[in-house]
Amino acid sequence: MLAVAQIDYIRHEVNQKGGTYSSVARKMEIDPRTVSKYANQEEFKKREKQTRVSPVMGPVKPIIDKWLKEDLKKKKKYHRTAKKMYQQLKKFHSFQGAYRTVRDYVSKRKYELREDYREAALPLESFPGTAQVDFGTAPFEYYSEVIELPYLVMSFPYSNSFYFQVFPSENTECLLEGLQRMFQHMGGVPRVIRFDNLSPAVKKVMAKGNRELTQTFERFTLHYGFKYEFCNPGKGNEKGHVEAMVKYVRNNFLLPECMITELDQFNETLWELAEEDRNRPHYEKRIFQSELYLQDKEEWLLLPEKSFECVRYQELKADKYGFVSLDDKQYSTSPRFAQQRVKLCISYNSVMVLSEKNELIVSHSRLYGTRRKSMVWQPYLDLLSKRPKAIKYSNIYNQFPEVWASYLRNCTEEEQKEALRLLGKLLKNQDFSLLNEALALAAQNGHPSTDQIKHCFYSLYNNTDTHDAISTNLVVPILPSVTRGLNHYDTFFKEEVHSNG
Structure with a gap:
């Protein structure tokens, strides 16, 4: 097929200047019939590219296309090479063609498929x-x-x-x-x-x-x-x-x-x-x-082998009570981290407080809605049970339920130790409700001991009624006064001698 400029020259020389087919053909060194064809052609349609039937590659093209589409779902390091495809075609599909033919087709189809996916991203x-x-x-x-x-x-x-x-x-x-x-x-x-x-x-x-x-x-x-x-x-x-x-x-x-x-x-x-x-x-x-x-x-990509850790990390400074503030919610850490920086590992449903060495200090359920504060008591109770005097200077009473704050204020130092140890043992899931009830029940007859609180707690926990058996106002009979020494034996023998006489 002649170039556009050559066709334009033929049509101008013949149709505009009146040149003969043979004279124009001699100037261009082409056949006069070609000059006649283009000089008289009415329309110039785009010539469609002829698709030749390939008896060797035709049967295996769908197989190669399938492999290429599978590979595009994977990381590049897992893609089959053209050489590997050629070897598999020869071994499993009786392919008789050359490696170069497979390589050229693979290169061309990879480009076409990638272009398809790029275009697919627009509409x-x-x-x-x-x-x-x-x-x-x-x-x-x-x-x-x-x-x-x-x-x-x-x-x-x-x-x-x-x-x-x-x-x-x-x-x-x-x-x-x-x-x-x-x-x-x-x-x-x-x-x-x-x-x-x-x-x-x-x-x-x-x-x-x-x-x-x-x-x-x-x-x-x-x-x-x-x-x-x-x-x-x-x-x-x-x-x-x-x-x-x-x-x-x-x-x-x-x-x-x-x-x-x-x-x-x-x-x-x-x-x-x-x-x-x-x-x-x-x-x-x-x-x-x-x-x-x-x-x-x-058309989906394959899943990676490992899941993604859907968390973010953030460093925050705890206040003087050991609390950190995240999204306008407060989370406890430990009294030993007061005024210090801690790392938070934050997921959609949890907030884990970590030390500088990434050791877990405490874990919270993440707060949403109107609830403003999450308190995990164990780190506080463990320390305070060893140092009960510190409780009076830490304002930690403000964090306890009122019934327990009042009770601890009226305890001796030794009683505070025992009460805090008891709380550390019985408090589960940061739920004070049963402990509050046990303390209120034990306190009906005055300031209770930790044994009384413990007894009431397990009575309530097991749905029994044995707490009524314990009372600080027991009625004890009046006993006679006791004299020490052996004088009462002398009196006894004197009375016996007198009766024998």
């Missing part, structure tokens, strides 16, 4: 293996009280399906815990996930679409290998599928208020609800969503 709704993520909120009944809790939704636009989990907050730890739970339940990781500019993931939106990510979220994406995308500020419609799914989940699964007693158990029931919802035709494709979901699944 996110149109391709399998992609997802969108967002939080919603709904009311829940928790111990007869209606509270509002967030729930995390991951939607799959291609199959119009989803998963969701309920959490106590929208913080970084809850976001990552939710994503990891979904990945593990799904058995794979979406190639591309689109987010709104969630504060648990994005610290700052900068110019030209750049974002400064939170350190924990950045490590999470590296661990699981998915490509993340964020909507432009104020453009929530760019993740319209998940926004619609947030409303769908609330209306169909969370209203009216669901009753929750234990959040993790409640979340376990939500997997099945989401999977049953796929047993209906897609609103446009007229194929069951469960079938489309399988196509989504085929």
